Amino acid sequence: MGEIDDALGRADQEGFTKDPPKTLKGQISYLMRQLKTTRAVAAELGITADSVNRYRRGARKHPPARVQDRIDAAVRSRWQPVVRKRRRDQAAAAGGITVETRARFGYTAPVGTTDDGRMRRITVHLPAAYAQRLFDARAAGAGDQQMRQIVAEGLQEVYFKDGGTRAQGLEVELTDIDYVDVSF
Numbered sequence: 001m002g003e004i005d006d007a008l009g010r011a012d013q014e015g016f017t018k019d020p021p022k023t024l025k026g027q028i029s030y031l032m033r034q035l036k037t038t039r040a041v042a043a044e045l046g047i048t049a050d051s052v053n054r055y056r057r058g059a060r061k062h063p064p065a066r067v068q069d070r071i072d073a074a075v076r077s078r079w080q081p082v083v084r085k086r087r088r089d090q091a092a093a094a095g096g097i098t099v100e101t102r103a104r105f106g107y108t109a110p111v112g113t114t115d116d117g118r119m120r121r122i123t124v125h126l127p128a129a130y131a132q133r134l135f136d137a138r139a140a141g142a143g144d145q146q147m148r149q150i151v152a153e154g155l156q157e158v159y160f161k162d163g164g165t166r167a168q169g170l171e172v173e174l175t176d177i178d179y180v181d182v183s184f
Contacts, residue, residue, distance in 0.1 A: 002144020004151060007182040008134065011097075013076055014183065015087045020079040024063065027075045028055045034078050045070050091133035091184035098125045098183045099151060104176035119178065122159060130154035131184060148174045 021027045031041045032052075042049040047067055054060040063071065091097055100123040133150050156172035157163065 002147060003177050003180050004144060004147035007180045008138055009077070010138040011184055012084045012088070015083055016080055018080065018084055020075050024061060024071070025058050026056055027071050028052060030075055031164050032056065044074055087184060088135050089146060091137055092128055095126055095131070095184060096128045097131040097134070098123065099155070102178040103174055103179040103180065106173040106175045123157065124155055124159045126154040126158055135157065
């Protein structure tokens with residue numbers, strides 16, 4: 001997983017209409033309903049099937065922090081798929097996405113201008129077409145570099161070229177991400 005994919009995952013979770021289960025027993029029960037077998041839940045979490053059963057029965061109430069983090073992540077990644085899909089569809093159809101990042105942008109520019117990359121903090125609303133491309137790439141299992149390229153193209157067109165009114169011939173590359181946050 002890359003930084004863009006993680007940011008899209010966090011943005012997906014911001015739209016929950018109901019909180020996921022908070023108790024360990026509730027979380028394990030939810031995962032059992034989703035994955036159907038103890039063995040599948042154990043494989044997902046990287047623990048034994050016996051541990052899953054102990055957590056489900058309530059015999060063990062406090063897993064190690066790393067296991068608890070994996071349980072939380074597994075529950076959140078499966079929670080309210082219809083709500084998340086509806087929000088993604090709305091962003092891809094009309095709403096677009098907002099990208100906030102602090103990153104190093106590299107440039108390929110015409111002769112006589114600077115092509116020296118530097119760190120910038122940018123918050124830009126990208127049109128729905130870029131949201132659709134990002135969601136499609138994520139669904140297809142695209143790597144972080146391909147998703148960075150889509151975000152870079154969107155920032156290039158909207159921010160740096162101002163919709164085609166300036167900086168003709170400028171090519172922007174997203175090279176070093178300090179942080180990235182996406183909302184839709």
